[in-house]
Structure formats: structure tokens, C-alpha cells
Amino acid sequence: MNKPRILKETPSQTAGPYVHIGLAPRAAGFDIYEQELGTDIAGPEAKGERIRVTGCVFDATGAPVRDALIEAWQANAEGHFPHPEDGRATEPGFRGWGRVISDFESGEWAFDTIRPGPVPGPRGQLQAPHIALWLVARGINIGLHTRLYFPEEEAANAADPVLCAIPDPRRRATLIARRIEREEGVTYRFDIRIQGADETVFLDI
């Protein structure tokens, strides 16, 4: 049996404008760690299609958020997570996790990874392939969770329990990336709107 809930969670505070010092010091302007963390999600041996994800975070006024930090967490191409709670195998070097920051001028961000496979949901029901994203920035008091889904997965998306829990199709569409074909490979565009028209759906997980 598990133990009862007897303590209370430490409250959140904003990451502030200088989150880079702690989590991406080179971007802050100095070199201190031998190895910065979160720069390679999939690793060299991961199977599956290599993709790039790009985007920008916008505030309520439509201005780009230029001090955001986003973390991604995803399964490998077979839908396995590198974690004992999953227990299924993943490729050596597959971390499933990475972090990326907004460009200080444009607010644009981008990361490279592999396309994830479908993953088990709460009751064994399969969920459509997706990448979990977590967003912090100055002015964000508690990190915002959301998900990126893939536009060509129409059948899987139509059956996905999270997407199905969003009744308004226009809001549902905020979680589905836009596919862009490029010579160097497929890019998915995923803009995040914190507030206002086309506000992204954020999750309480």
C-alpha cells in the first residue's frame, strides 16, 4: 500500500527573466558546466522519423515572449518512455526529455527530436502520439503544461481522450501542430498563445 498524503506541496514561483542562468547558462552569456542538460532529446541511436519542432510563445497582446523556457517529454517511436514505471526498452541514449529557450530577439524556439509513437493512457487506452510541453517564463507564476499533437494522425487524434475532452474544435486545434515540408525534413510549427484569441489549451495533469 502507498502512504497517506500528509505533507503539502511546495508552492510555485515564477522562473523570472533570468532562468537561463540556472538552466541554460551559455544563453545567459557564460560557460560554466561541462555539459548542459536537455540539448539532445532522442540521442543518436533512436529509431523513427527525425523531425524538427519550431514555435513561438505569444502573450495576451500578441507580443512574442522572449524569455520563455520550454521542456519537452515524450516517448520513443514505439511509444515507450525511458522510465522504470514504463519498463519497456528504449534505445541507448534516448532521453525523451529536452529543454529549449526563446530567442532573445525574435522569441522563436526550435528543437530536434523523433516522432513519438502512441502511448498508453490511464486505463490502457492508447493515446495519440504527442509531445508533452511545459512552459515557464517571467510573469508565469506556475509552469504551464500542454501537448503537441500531429496533424496527419487524424484517426488517432479523433480517439484521443485528451483531445476529446475539449468540446470546442477551435480550441482543440490549438494543440495540433502545423506540418511544414522542407528539403531537410519535416518541421512542425507549434505556436503557443498564453491568453486571448486562440488561447492554447493548458492542462492540469
Place this chain on the structure above:
Amino acid sequence: MTEHSHRKGPSGPFFARDFARHPPARWPDYKTSIARSPSQPLLSIEQGLGEITGPLFSLRDIGPQDNDLLANYTHGGSPIGERILIHGRVLDENARPVPGVLVEIWQANAAGRYRHRNDGYLAPLDPNFGGCGRTVTDAEGYYFFRTLKPGAYPWPNATDSWRPPHIHFSIFGSGFAQRLITQAYFEGDPLIARCPIAQSIPDPQALEMLIARLDMENSVPFDMLAWRFDIVLRGRRSTYFENRPEGN
């Protein structure tokens, strides 16, 4: 893979997050939050494998000096300021220690200046202080950093807003749903009650959890004072999960 990949810890979904403990997304006294807060309610979802799992870390991910801010950026001298030890345990809401937690910190120097290309405060940089550190909790959930007590600094909010001395903490648990960023303040500081960011936490008892306590039991005589800062992450519900009737 990290050495923690095969560690079997507590399993199952996390307790629902109690948002009454946390600052509301929109807190008008902290002006930037107004345009950076969702206006729609969060969509509450049932946790699946992707929420109860998360990235795992080990000492192999970091360097041996990464938790020593007094030594990890020296350029021929020691950083200037009040030397401190800040330490504590990471527990979950079930009061279990959480081992293997990546704790990353960042802070201003003793003068209140950040080593960041976007910080233009007139206080000086310290050539021997970077201002960031990281560590991984041990089997008892324990962590520590050696650092300097950061200075207070003014920031653009109201015309004379000052941040109380604080250290930013980024914490990973064993599941992505536990991901947390917060700030540690220092016991007895009169700026805490005047800070719109600290005061964005509506529950005074919850704010108390962010105030590191002077810990004379663990001070290092003739060297440094100690401050205790324990962290609590979301705990796990007792439940039968998927097809594992042994539960947890």
C-alpha cells in the same frame, strides 16, 4: 541510460495538485502576469504513463563541483559576500524522501546583480561568481549547495519594487507532473512581506514553506552559516494501476 533508470520507486498517479497552495496565474500586483496568464481554465486530465513518468538524472549528468557556487566559477579569487550553506531534503506529499532529484539553482551575486546578458542593474558583477549550481539528491532525498547570500535588487514593477534576497530552485521528481520551479527566501527578511511575487502565494502557511530557516545546528564554525530549505513534491495516490494488481 542513467543509473536511476532501473530504480523502482513508488508508482501510480500523483495526487491532484492543490492550486490553493500556488499563486494564481493572474496576480495583478505582479504586472507581467496580467498578459502572461491563461484566461481559460486548465483542462484537468487523468494521468497516463506520460504524466507519471519523467526524465531521470544521476550524478553522471553533472560535475563534482557543480553544487559549489563558491568554487565553480572562480577566476583567480574567491567571490565576495556572505558564505552560506543552503541544504535540505526533497520529500513527496507521502513524506517519503525522493532520491535522484535534479535540483538546479540560480541567483544574483552578493550585490544583487545577475550574470545575465539582459541584466543591466548598476551593481557590479563579481568576476568569481557565476551564480548557478546543480546537484542530484542522495538516497535520503538530501541535497546541499555552498554559495553566497544573494543581495536584494530593484526591478521594474512598481516604481520602487525590490526583490528580497532569494535563490531560484528548479526541481524534477520522478514524474513530469511533479515538475516545479520556485524560490527560496531567507528567514527574517522584511522585504518578503513587500514583494508582490512572494505575496502572490495566497496562503501564508504555504509561503512559509518558501522561507529558508537559519540552521545553527549545521553551521560551519568560522566558515559559514547554514540555511535549511526542505522541498515537498506531489505524492502518489494509493491505487491499483493498469494491469498490476500488486499496486504499489
